[in-house]
Amino acid sequence: MAAYPDDLHYTKDHEWIRVSGDTGAIGITDFAQEQLGDVVHVQLPHVGEKFDAHATFGEVESVKTFSELYTPVSGEVIEINEALADAPELVNTSPYGDGWMVKIKLSDPGQVDSLLSASEYEDFVESQKEE
Amino acid sequence: MSQLKKTALNEAHRKLGGRMIDFGGWDMPVQYAAGTVEEHLAVRAAAGIFDVSHMGEIEVRGPQSLDLIQHLTTNDAGKLSDGQAQYSGLTYPEGTFVDDILVHRFAPDHYFLCVNASNTDKDFDWIRSHASGFDAEVKNVSANYTQLAIQGPKALEILQSLADVDLAPIKYYWFTRGNVDGVPAIIARTGYTGEDGFEIYFDPNESERVWNKIMESGKSRGILPCGLAARNTLRLEAKMALYGNDIDDTTTALEADLGWICKLNKGDFIGRDRLAEQKEKGLTRKLIGFEVTDKGIARDHYPIFINGKEAGVVTSGSHAPYLKKSIGLGYLPIEHTGVGTDFEVDVRGRRLAARVVQTPFYKRTK
Incomplete structure (x- = not known):
């Protein structure tokens, strides 16, 4: 069973963000990593790059397929998870922990309010499964 | 949408948590x-079991069976003994592929062809349409067989625990008949993974029992059920061609670097003239293996892309789980096929550096 921690905000593109102050760590959800299968490469942006909300900031590649990564909210990249270069499987083993992808400085923290809560995201995933 | 075809093991796959996809009309x-x-990794280190019952089987029987097969295929089936198999090409007059197949000889007047799932009907029609001048009967017997592949260094031990014939003496690309858990089967030492292993053919009604027995016997030996994705990455590491990707009706056997199955001196066959001409004039392109650096x-x-110009296309490309590299196959202009040649692949707008390498990418140590 996929897990959805309560302290995160979610998108319908299956990203999460963990906000603390005016920064946030971004990754993909347990459901997303399960769908992708074994992750073998994560293409990340550079520190300093700025993105609008819902912009493509990178790609995640599994053995079978690939998926674009979207920013939940707008901001500037202040850190990338360098560990993923040598251990992309962290996205599978720890999607909400060591498998985080980028940290951003939020340009408009108010955007977070429009994201899904854990229970809303879980409902969304379940509705997707039923289709 | 038409109903997907199911193998006799469809329920078993679902019970094992198999993620099902539409693969050429098969679930x-x-x-x-x-x-x-x-x-x-289980197949490289221990063993894997694959349901490949979607593959087709075609039987050729009668006094002129060999003549018909020689007429239709690139390899020399005349070299086969009873109980021996060979990899071969079923080719059009252009020397391009109808399919790539395995030819098994049961007896001088009885052959058994294993063909690709999605090509079964096409192959059967093709063979039958050329059989009229031959005293040979061609039958599509695909529905009569479940085909399982048991592959990996532990495959012999696992299958032997259930078989009533001695499997160790069977050489690579030879087969025997025997019982597996009491079920009559064709037991062939063939595979599509680059490992030692077997492919067995038997009555579909016994599928689930035999599958479960193999899983049971293999459990302590590290066996895993394996899906089509692993089958693809395994065959790619071993540089075995995939019909529809690396070879098809636009590529010749020589271009596909399969000269070893083109026996141009065995006598005439469909496609021979074109292949002989291509051999004499020289190829303009060839299938190569590459590593993304x-x-x-x-x-x-x-x-x-080579020197900024589009020069070919990736026919199979993947992360290679055992080699932990990004590898692939593709056709390049002949002057750029040398090992060490650098080129680029356009990966959704990014140009990644790649290099032609020696193949197979993976070769097992005996």
């Missing part, structure tokens, strides 16, 4: 709970 597991990488995966159908 097949692309992976099980362990995932593609684990499944791939940048980070990323050059997937199927991505374009290849």
Whole structure:
């Protein structure tokens, strides 16, 4: 069973963000990593790059397929998870922990309010499964 | 949408957590709970079991069976003994592929062809349409067989525990008849993974019992059920061609670097003239193996660039779970096929550096 921690905000593109102050760590959800299968490469942006909300900031590649990564909210990249270069499987083993992808400085923290809560995201995933 | 075809093991796959996909009209597991990488590694280190019952089987019987097969295929079936198999090409007059197949000889007047799932009807029609001048009967017997592949260094031990014939003396690309858990089977030492192993053919009604027995016997030996994704990455590491990707009706056997199955001196066959001409004049392109040296995966159908100009296309590309590299196959202009040649692959707008390498990428140590 996929897990959805309560302290995160979610998108319908299956990203999460963990906000603390005016920064946030971004990754993909347990459901997303399960769908992708074994992750073998994560293409990340550079520190300093700025993105609008819902912009493509990178790609995640599994053995079978690939998926674009979207920013939940707008901001500037202040850190990338360098560990993923040598251990992309962290996205599978720890999607909400060591498998985080980028940290951003939020340009408009108010955007977070429009994201899904854990229970809303879980409902969304379940509705997707039923289709 | 038409109904997907199911093998006799469809329910068993679902019970094992198989993720089912539409594979050329067949409802097949692309992976099980362990995932593609684990499944791939299990085959390299221990064993894997694959349901490949979607593959087709065609029987050729009668006094002129050999003549018909020689007429239709590139390899020399005349070299086969009873109980021996060979990899071969079924070719059009252009020397391009109808399909790539395995030819098994039961007896001088009885052959058994294993063909690709999605080509079964096409192959059968093709063979039958050329059989009229021959005293040979061609039958599509695909529905009569479940085909399982048991592959990996532990495959022999696992299958032997259930078989009533001695399997160790069977050489690579030979087969025997025997019982597996009491079920009459064709037991062939063939495979599509680059490992030692067997492919067995038997009555579909016994599918689930035999599958379960093999799983049971293999459990302590590290066997995993393996899906189509692992089958693909395993065959790619071993540089075995995939019909529809690396070879098809536009590529000749010589271009596909399969000169070893083109026996141009065996006598006439469909496609021989074109292949002989191509051999004499020289190829203009060839299938090569490459490694992506940048980070990323050059997937199927991505374009290849040499000196900034589009020069070819990736026919199979994937992360290689055992080698832990990004590898692939593709056709390049002949002057750029030398090992060490650098080129680029366009990966969704990014140009990744790649290099022609020696193949197979993976070769097992005996």
